[in-house]
Amino acid sequence: MVVPSAKLTKELFSKTIKAEPTRNGFGKGLIEAGKRSDAVVALCADLSESTRVLDFKNTFPNRFIQMGVSEQSLAAIAAGMALAGKIPFIASYAAFSPGRNWEQIRTTGCLQNVNLKIVGAHAGVSVGPDGATHQMTEDIALMRVLPNMTVLVPCDAIEAEKATIAAAEINGPVYIRLGRESTPIFTTEKSPFQIGKAQVLTKGNDVAIIACGPLVHEALKAARDLEKSGIEARVINCASIKPLDTETIMKAAKECGAIVTVEEAQIAGGMGSAICELLSEECPTPVIRIGMQDEFGQSGTPDELLEHYHLTAPWIVKAAKHILKKK
Amino acid sequence: MPQRRHTVSAITDGDVRKLELIANTIREDILTMLVAAGSGHSAGPLGMADIFTALYFHILHHDPRRPQWLERDRLFLSNGHIVPVRYATMAHAGYFPKSELKTLRKFGSRLQGHPEMHFLPGLENTSGPLGDGSSQAVGTAYVAKMDGSPWHTYCIMSDGELECGITWEAALFAARNQLNNLTWIIDRNNIQIDGYTEDIMPLEPLHDKFAAFGWNVLEIDGHNIRDIINACDRGESTWEAPTVIIAHTIPGKGVSFMECEPSWHGKPPKDKKELGAALKELRTLGGKISNETL
Numbered sequence: 105m106v107v108p109s110a111k112l113t114k115e116l117f118s119k120t121i122k123a124e125p126t127r128n129g130f131g132k133g134l135i136e137a138g139k140r141s142d143a144v145v146a147l148c149a150d151l152s153e154s155t156r157v158l159d160f161k162n163t164f165p166n167r168f169i170q171m172g173v174s175e176q177s178l179a180a181i182a183a184g185m186a187l188a189g190k191i192p193f194i195a196s197y198a199a200f201s202p203g204r205n206w207e208q209i210r211t212t213g214c215l216q217n218v219n220l221k222i223v224g225a226h227a228g229v230s231v232g233p234d235g236a237t238h239q240m241t242e243d244i245a246l247m248r249v250l251p252n253m254t255v256l257v258p259c260d261a262i263e264a265e266k267a268t269i270a271a272a273e274i275n276g277p278v279y280i281r282l283g284r285e286s287t288p289i290f291t292t293e294k295s296p297f298q299i300g301k302a303q304v305l306t307k308g309n310d311v312a313i314i315a316c317g318p319l320v321h322e323a324l325k326a327a328r329d330l331e332k333s334g335i336e337a338r339v340i341n342c343a344s345i346k347p348l349d350t351e352t353i354m355k356a357a358k359e360c361g362a363i364v365t366v367e368e369a370q371i372a373g374g375m376g377s378a379i380c381e382l383l384s385e386e387c388p389t390p391v392i393r394i395g396m397q398d399e400f401g402q403s404g405t406p407d408e409l410l411e412h413y414h415l416t417a418p419w420i421v422k423a424a425k426h427i428l429k430k431k
Numbered sequence: 432m433p434q435r436r437h438t439v440s441a442i443t444d445g446d447v448r449k450l451e452l453i454a455n456t457i458r459e460d461i462l463t464m465l466v467a468a469g470s471g472h473s474a475g476p477l478g479m480a481d482i483f484t485a486l487y488f489h490i491l492h493h494d495p496r497r498p499q500w501l502e503r504d505r506l507f508l509s510n511g512h513i514v515p516v517r518y519a520t521m522a523h524a525g526y527f528p529k530s531e532l533k534t535l536r537k538f539g540s541r542l543q544g545h546p547e548m549h550f551l552p553g554l555e556n557t558s559g560p561l562g563d564g565s566s567q568a569v570g571t572a573y574v575a576k577m578d579g580s581p582w583h584t585y586c587i588m589s590d591g592e593l594e595c596g597i598t599w600e601a602a603l604f605a606a607r608n609q610l611n612n613l614t615w616i617i618d619r620n621n622i623q624i625d626g627y628t629e630d631i632m633p634l635e636p637l638h639d640k641f642a643a644f645g646w647n648v649l650e651i652d653g654h655n656i657r658d659i660i661n662a663c664d665r666g667e668s669t670w671e672a673p674t675v676i677i678a679h680t681i682p683g684k685g686v687s688f689m690e691c692e693p694s695w696h697g698k699p700p701k702d703k704k705e706l707g708a709a710l711k712e713l714r715t716l717g718g719k720i721s722n723e724t725l
Contacts, residue, residue: 166577169573171604172600172603172604174597174600174603174604176562176566176596176597176600177566177569177597177600177601177604180562180563180566180567180570180597180601181566181567181569181570181573181601181604182570183563183566183567183570184507184556184566184567184568184569184570184571184572184573184574185570185571185573185574186570187555187556187567187570187571188505188570188571188574188575189574190574192570207560207563208560208563208566208597211557211558211559211560211563212556212557212563212566212567215547215557216548216549216556216557217549
């Protein structure tokens, strides 16, 4: 089922699979990016521990800038630093950055097309007990619509590390979406990652499941369960939402003829929307979008919430079986 | 290591008079370009002509032939809507031909309605949404200090945009980081689109507010060239804090029917007749001298 070139861990469905939050991978990637380029600096809005910028601060104290709870100036001051030659990463919770400072990101980051790297931690309902105010589900839509912006949603800590290093190495603004909870690390150092490329993780021509973020693991579990019913699902990890890998997605649409998209974000404007926009123009294909259905989250454990909002493997299986009838 | 820094040189009386005449010509150009454009802001650009002239013709270390020169002083514009004064001053300083001024706000022009850095070399930033430019100037000044660069960062901003919360976020940050290589110049003209600032959202006591935020605060007559130069010199020589210059200006300066009138904030002269009346005032220095070419 698993495509060998995806180089996924052998522990893929094991109960002992290692788990870490994607933000940890960002923390490691930021230090590596800092080692590779002196121009990399990090700014944080009073959340340096939980966004994992703290290790960068300890490694490069002169390249860390404490902003206080000031998300608007966080973005604009960082853009000013980019104008002067730096590669600033700005870190906060996604609800506040890019939630609160969208206009500064638009004008000073994207319109000026500078090296502003926005890191939104604690995205999605899996933030858990903090409740809806802190569960950012609109960020993909907010960032995807901006010209010049690159949007990355890494699926695990290892991919988050790669995405962070890659973000530092391209010119222009980048948004990286991160989660709070520990989630399975199912890719490996050898797994391919490239901005603008989606990765096919499993073989299958019956239905394609295109997912992003930690829910890619739920998609893989769904594919395993579908296999038991004789349905072969092609799971695609769409970490690069913008630029979108149109080639891989079009190929999946043509060869599978039915698609389920999975994301921990509003279906309006999210990754599923990006895929529907592509397919409705180029290759009309039946699609079901799994995600937040025009509603906010609430307090609860991450597992309770993912289940409540129908974001887990059994719901993906159900959607896949349903969409097959529309082929 | 002590930071090597640019300095502002002294100015002679003769040079002051030369700059006053340049500023007056820039005012004429501003009105002519606004009428050609058919839209845009009149009062702010006229009120800031003296400050832009002093900056480009005396204070800033810059080179119109090398707009990306790494050691240039950075001049950010936060209230992008007054950009006609910057365009006119840049043209006079040699950044581009004065004939290009009449393309303001037109399709295909490098002179966008609000300044866009990628359209015209020599603009440090893109601005229009108020409050963003002053924060960016803070970021750039921070980098200069971090890297020990000698250049100074200036930012021109409006009094109305002090109503934006981001301005005070950046003010806290600049003071906390002792950005003595940063000078904000506030166009204190007391008007904004909907009326007088003190009616809409009182800003006074403005001096005390910035002092309480830890800034070095200077107040000047924004039409006195010598005052402007001296204040910038003091700003560049300050060691422990960022400097804010509250420049008291007359919106619409030089054209009696525009001066201090909020309705002129966001519109150009409506036709050639109105333009002619305004230009006549500027060319006769308010009727004090006659000019046979009129």
